[in-house]
Amino acid sequence: MNRSGLVALLALALATPAFAQGSAAPPKPPEGRYALDAASCRIKDYFVILTKDRLDLPVFSCIGLSYNQTRNSGGSIMWQVDGRRCQGEHAGSPGPKRFQMESSATSLRIFWPDGSRSAAFLKCTP
DSSP states (O other): OOHHHHHHHHHHHHHSTTTSTTTSOOSSSOOEEEESSHHHHHTTOOSEEEETTEEEETTEEEEEEEEEEEEEETTEEEEEEEEEEEEETTSOSOEEEEEEEEEOSSEEEEEOTTSOBOOOEEEEOO
8 A cells, every 4th residue: 555545544544433532422321230329239239230232120121222322511421212122010012212311430310201310320330
């Protein structure tokens, strides 16, 4: 490859968000186990479990999650979350559901379509 081709390739790599350090938005909220407080983390009394494409709470679960970042400020990120198949204890038959999540490095909060919101759950370390 000649010098101009190498320069063009380097310019493309630097312009691509995957290569630009610090400019790429996180693709989704941090996976993990979340509890109401540090004491609950210590005894492994988890309230929320978030994996690659699944959310589990005591009376609600969703699979097939996709995320769209809607806000990023002050260390917290707001996500619009679409669940392909969600069901809850009082939600009737399983189906799609849209809600929001606010995440930071240490916490997660869920904002439900009816306007209610969860407590801020603490991310438990493994």
